[in-house]
Each structure stands twice: as structure tokens, then as C-alpha cells.
Amino acid sequence: MPERSQLKACMNSSCISKSSGTQQMSITIPKVSHLTFSEAVHRADIVFSFHRGTHGDGHSFDGRGGVLAHAFAPVDGRFHYDADEKWSTHPAQGSDTYDLESVALHEIGHLLGLGHSTERDAVMFSSIRPGSLKRQLYANDIRGVRALYGLRP
Numbered sequence: 001m002p003e004r005s006q007l008k009a010c011m012n013s014s015c016i017s018k019s020s021g022t023q024q025m026s027i028t029i030p031k032v033s034h035l036t037f038s039e040a041v042h043r044a045d046i047v048f049s050f051h052r053g054t055h056g057d058g059h060s061f062d063g064r065g066g067v068l069a070h071a072f073a074p075v076d077g078r079f080h081y082d083a084d085e086k087w088s089t090h091p092a093q094g095s096d097t098y099d100l101e102s103v104a105l106h107e108i109g110h111l112l113g114l115g116h117s118t119e120r121d122a123v124m125f126s127s128i129r130p131g132s133l134k135r136q137l138y139a140n141d142i143r144g145v146r147a148l149y150g151l152r153p
């Protein structure tokens, strides 16, 4: 069981209700660094799964609203979505459904070492509204990644 301090991140709200179990998805990360992500079948660095309520890692989910997802730092790399939220891969604008990919991008930002941004449009802003997409890194996010990994602007 991971230490509490290993929990890197969670994201708050401002269903595709799935039961507990591992779901595979792939994420497209814009080319802002030399980091690459690929889908792994056996030894994945980040493993996505859906859970509801208390699910054995010491960080219970809170039902609808509130916390949407959380992730543990590598080498742990577990990434949990709150299965009580409504999720979609293509939420309609203004719907009450959250975008899986936007939340994943935010959590991966944390796993790379990024903190929260105060810019509302940034992927790394601390919350996301249902029905909104944040699949593009904002200038502020990109600056963060570049600074962390010593890349030139």
C-alpha cells in the first residue's frame, strides 16, 4: 500500500458509470518536450482504473462532484477515476459529463511534476467544469514543463 505522501494529485469538479476494474485508454500529449508516452500491455508506468468510494488505497472517493480523479507518483503510477462521476470520451458542451482525456492530461501533468496553475484556461488549473475540454496545453502549462525539464522556450 502506498504512503499517503505518494498521492500526487487530485482534481476537483466545479455517467459512464463503470464498476471497478482496469480500463485501457490512450492519451495524446502535445509535443512540448522530449517525453513520450506509449500504451503498454504489461509493464505500464501509469495504470488507469475506475473506482468508487473506499477502494483500498487510503484515499476514498466522495461520490458525485468533488474529487474527480487522483494519481500516485511513479513508480507507483496508479491513476484512479471516480466511477461515481459521469465520464465521457466526448462530452457535449454544457453537459454534466466530464472529459476523461482532459482530466488525464491534468493528472499526468502532476505526475511529471507540475503544480496547479492560477490561469483558468490552463490544463493545470485546479478544477474543470463538466462539458468542457482541456486537451491542449496552455502556454502556462508548457512553460512549466519546459522549466522542469530544462528545455529551451
Ligand SMILES: [Zn+2]
Binding pocket: 009, 010, 011, 106, 110, 116, 124, 125, 126
Ligand atoms: Zn490537480
Ligand SMILES: [Zn+2]
Binding pocket: 051, 055, 057, 059, 070, 080
Ligand atoms: Zn485511488
